[in-house]
Amino acid sequence: MTLEWEKLFAGRVSGMSASEIRELLKLIDRPEIISFAGGIPDADHFPSAAIARAYEKVFQSNTGAGGALQYTISEGYTPLRDWLCGYMDRKGVKIAPDEVLITSGSQQALDFLGKLLIGPGDLVAVTKPTYLGALQAFSPYEPTYVSIAMDEEGPVLADLEAALARKPKFLYLVPDFQNPNGTTVSPARREAIVDLCTKAGVPVIEDAAYAELRYEGDFLPSLAAIDAARNGGVPSQVIHCGSFSKTMVPALRVGWVSGPKDVIQRLVLMKQAADLHTSTINQIVLHDVVSEIFDSHVKRLRTVYKERRDTMLAALEEFMPAGVTWTKPQGGMFVWIELPEGLCGTELLARAIKESNVAFVPGAAFFPDRSGRNTIRLSFSATKPERIREGIRRLADLLVRVSA
Numbered sequence: 079m080t081l082e083w084e085k086l087f088a089g090r091v092s093g094m095s096a097s098e099i100r101e102l103l104k105l106i107d108r109p110e111i112i113s114f115a116g117g118i119p120d121a122d123h124f125p126s127a128a129i130a131r132a133y134e135k136v137f138q139s140n141t142g143a144g145g146a147l148q149y150t151i152s153e154g155y156t157p158l159r160d161w162l163c164g165y166m167d168r169k170g171v172k173i174a175p176d177e178v179l180i181t182s183g184s185q186q187a188l189d190f191l192g193k194l195l196i197g198p199g200d201l202v203a204v205t206k207p208t209y210l211g212a213l214q215a216f217s218p219y220e221p222t223y224v225s226i227a228m229d230e231e232g233p234v235l236a237d238l239e240a241a242l243a244r245k246p247k248f249l250y251l252v253p254d255f256q257n258p259n260g261t262t263v264s265p266a267r268r269e270a271i272v273d274l275c276t277k278a279g280v281p282v283i284e285d286a287a288y289a290e291l292r293y294e295g296d297f298l299p300s301l302a303a304i305d306a307a308r309n310g311g312v313p314s315q316v317i318h319c320g321s322f323s324k325t326m327v328p329a330l331r332v333g334w335v336s337g338p339k340d341v342i343q344r345l346v347l348m349k350q351a352a353d354l355h356t357s358t359i360n361q362i363v364l365h366d367v368v369s370e371i372f373d374s375h376v377k378r379l380r381t382v383y384k385e386r387r388d389t390m391l392a393a394l395e396e397f398m399p400a401g402v403t404w405t406k407p408q409g410g411m412f413v414w415i416e417l418p419e420g421l422c423g424t425e426l427l428a429r430a431i432k433e434s435n436v437a438f439v440p441g442a443a444f445f446p447d448r449s450g451r452n453t454i455r456l457s458f459s460a461t462k463p464e465r466i467r468e469g470i471r472r473l474a475d476l477l478v479r480v481s482a
């Protein structure tokens with residue numbers, strides 16, 4: 079007799095299913111496909127030589143690589159946490175090493191924060207759209223979402239106030255060049271969000287995954303920095319998640335979460351339970367690399383990605399038919415397209431792969447309420463400029479055919 083596994087699975091996993099989009103995107107691994115789907119950094123610009131040198135250094139050190147290959151503390155490699163304290167300090171947030179936890183990518187921090195804060199039925203406030211991976215991290219803890227509409231300055235304040243009045247457990251936000259829609263929260267809106275959340279006693283989870291990738295304009299204070307400025311320089315209301323995946327490489331799987339000590343202490347216990355610690359050798363290597371080249375490497379990435387963003391925006395301007403609108407991100411990896419009412423992003427993807435050899439991600443997946451049917455996300459970071467122009471031309475041609 080075969081076991082009926084479905085009946086054994088806990089109720090909380092019922093919402094976790096492979097999506098039809100994932101099935102479609104399996105088809106895009108062909109060289110003729112121009113993919114705007116990924117949302118990943120360009121591997122040609124990884125700091126591979128610096129990483130190789132750092133690994134060699136570990137193995138050639140006097141003490142041998144023993145320590146680097148050993149278990150370590152759950153909090154994370156101390157010199158890396160010290161480096162992060164300096165980094166956060168430069169951004170206006172004073173944290174001590176015990177107010178930061180190294181995680182296996184910032185994705186793990188989102189999972190831990192869900193585990194720490196969400197009980198079944200608890201309300202969680204998110205923007206619509208929001209980062210799909212955050213919904214995937216939170217949903218197994220069985221929240222109910224209250225979603226806040228966005229305009230070009232970020233979350234709409236009237237919606238935020240209405241959401242806060244319902245006392246959500248927290249607000250989750252990606253303030254810089256949001257995945258998926260590229261929006262950056264304006265300085266005034268940042269202040270207002272921290273104000274309103276402080277008054278309502280609702281914590282904010284700030285996801286700063288893309289904050290370093292700014293291609294124009296001034297860097298804006300993080301919500302953590304605004305919160306800290308009101309609280310003698312230390313965080314009180316805002317839990318800040320950061321990642322080295324977009325600035326260095328994703329494969330080392332190193333991210334971090336910083337915030338009030340009480341929160342971090344609990345998260346350390348979760349880290350112990352989940353995987354004991356993030357890879358010792360990867361943390362050592364990453365520390366070596368960021369100490370050496372963080373600023374220069376990120377500067378180079380900004381030049382590379384800016385050209386791609388500019389190419390995509392220019393091609394959209396040149397080729398897109400009337401009725402299609404898009405965001406103009408100041409940084410990050412994403413442009414968000416709104417198709418004419420009545421068109422469906424998922425149906426368009428199926429045709430785009432088949433007829434035009436172009437791929438992207440339909441927008442509905444980024445809405446907890448599955449609205450946003452007529453939106454799509456394009457990523458420009460991992461595609462060379464010539465291919466970006468050609469891909470947008472093909473997509474625009476398809477849209478002309480579809481709308482005819």
Ligand SMILES: Cc1ncc(COP(=O)(O)O)c(C=O)c1O
Pocket residue numbers: 117182183184185186209211252257285287320321322323328332333
């Ligand atoms: C907004 C956002 N947060 C977090 C992550 C997770 O990144 P990582 O776990 O690689 O640090 C991503 C990855 O795409 C992201 O887009």
